[in-house]
Amino acid sequence: xxxxxxxxxxxxxxxxxxxxxxxxxxxxxxxxxxxxxxxxxxxxxxxxxxxxxxxxxxxxxxxxxxxxxxxxxxxxxxxxxxxxxxxxxxxxxxxxxxxxxxxxxxxxxxxxxxx
Amino acid sequence: xxxxxxxxxxxxxxxxxxxxxxxxxxxxxxxxxxxxxxxxxxxxxxxxxxxxxxxxxxxxxxxxxxxxxxxxxxxxxxxxxxxxxxxxxxxxxxxxxxxxxxxxxxxxxxxxxxxxxxxxxxxxxxxxxxxxxxxxxxxxxxxxxxxxxxxxxxxxxxxxxxxx
Amino acid sequence: xxxxxxxxxxxxxxxxxxxxxxxxxxxxxxxxxxxxxxxxxxxxxxxxxxxxxxxxxxxxxxxxxxxxxxxxxxxx
Numbered sequence: 001x002x003x004x005x006x007x008x009x010x011x012x013x014x015x016x017x018x019x020x021x022x023x024x025x026x027x028x029x030x031x032x033x034x035x036x037x038x039x040x041x042x043x044x045x046x047x048x049x050x051x052x053x054x055x056x057x058x059x060x061x062x063x064x065x066x067x068x069x070x071x072x073x074x075x076x077x078x079x080x081x082x083x084x085x086x087x088x089x090x091x092x093x094x095x096x097x098x099x100x101x102x103x104x105x106x107x108x109x110x111x112x113x114x115x
Numbered sequence: 116x117x118x119x120x121x122x123x124x125x126x127x128x129x130x131x132x133x134x135x136x137x138x139x140x141x142x143x144x145x146x147x148x149x150x151x152x153x154x155x156x157x158x159x160x161x162x163x164x165x166x167x168x169x170x171x172x173x174x175x176x177x178x179x180x181x182x183x184x185x186x187x188x189x190x191x192x193x194x195x196x197x198x199x200x201x202x203x204x205x206x207x208x209x210x211x212x213x214x215x216x217x218x219x220x221x222x223x224x225x226x227x228x229x230x231x232x233x234x235x236x237x238x239x240x241x242x243x244x245x246x247x248x249x250x251x252x253x254x255x256x257x258x259x260x261x262x263x264x265x266x267x268x269x270x271x272x273x274x275x276x277x278x279x
Numbered sequence: 280x281x282x283x284x285x286x287x288x289x290x291x292x293x294x295x296x297x298x299x300x301x302x303x304x305x306x307x308x309x310x311x312x313x314x315x316x317x318x319x320x321x322x323x324x325x326x327x328x329x330x331x332x333x334x335x336x337x338x339x340x341x342x343x344x345x346x347x348x349x350x351x352x353x354x355x
Contacts, residue, residue: 022193022197025197025200025201026200028200029196029199029200032200033200035209037209037238037240037252038209038254040238040252041196041236041238041252041254042196042200044232044233044238045189045192045193045196045233046193046196046197046200049189049190049193064137065135066134066135066136067135069131069132069135069136069137070132070133070135072132073132073133079233080229082232083228083229083232083233083239084229086232086238087228087232087238087239087240087241090238090239090240090241090252091240091241094240094241
């Protein structure tokens with residue numbers, strides 16, 4: 001008979017490993033991708049979900065105690081604010097004059113504001 | 116006065132979560148302290164809007180479905196970008212396109228922009244002045260019209276139903 | 280986790296433009312927050328979780344402020 005604690009333990013270990021792996025992938029993308037906008041893709045999506053996975057695994061490990069509640073609060077906060085921060089950086093970068101990388105095929109944004 | 120109570124409840128719940136202790140005493144403490152926070156920042160909360168609790172409660176199933184769709188999309192997005200990062204040679208076609216939106220209120224536009232940022236291969240850069248067009252950065256463009264259609268039909272429906 | 284911080288530092292030093300460095304700093308705080316979460320669990324202490332929460336809030340506010348400064352030249 002497998003107890004529910006055992007299942008939660010396995011699940012939280014899986015979340016922890018997946019989360020750490022995703023954080024590492026996000027930082028790998030930070031090196032490998034060519035320009036600011038593509039790097040924002042990796043840090044916003046992969047990094048945030050990785051951190052959320054880590055926090056979720058802590059919640060599953062300790063239950064609804066003080067630590068678990070704070071962990072899930074941090075995770076939700078990161079999930080909420082990462083798109084806003086990414087939008088601000090991308091907008092500032094484009095207005096600051098950072099061009100898109102050479103592989104880019106289309107840019108419909110540059111006509112929409114006067115420098 | 117009614118608005119104070121309505122806006123205090125989320126702040127009290129947030130206080131419980133940050134403090135790490137969900138209990139009646141803690142919740143009441145948050146409820147008592149939150150008007151002190153709301154008063155100086157009164158201009159950030161829209162006090163003119165009429166609050167109707169019944170209307171809010173009726174929307175909850177749709178919002179839950181929106182959250183479920185959002186979770187699935189986030190997982191798909193991560194797997195897709197992870198595949199791109201792990202490719203031995205990175206050959207991508209990034210670019211910025213315009214996407215027309217139908218949302219009218221500020222809450223709706225914010226929700227759709229954040230949703231787009233978290234879904235596969237797209238990142239919102241800016242919203243036009245007349246609030247009708249979003250500028251979206253794509254990591255890999257293959258078919259422009261297909262992406263526009265997918266945003267309009269799949270994501271925006273749920274946002275419009277849930278939040279407007 | 281240490282392996283994840285190395286790319287951030289590389290990008291901060293090397294990064295060709297200022298927004299690159301801002302992105303790298305943001306990502307580095309993300310890694311540090313995740314590390315603090317794991318460390319708090321290992322040490323069985325709640326206080327590192329508070330540090331992580333405050334650090335994530337400060338990182339968000341700092342990123343928005345720098346972006347606004349780059350954009351318009353004024354903060355407020």
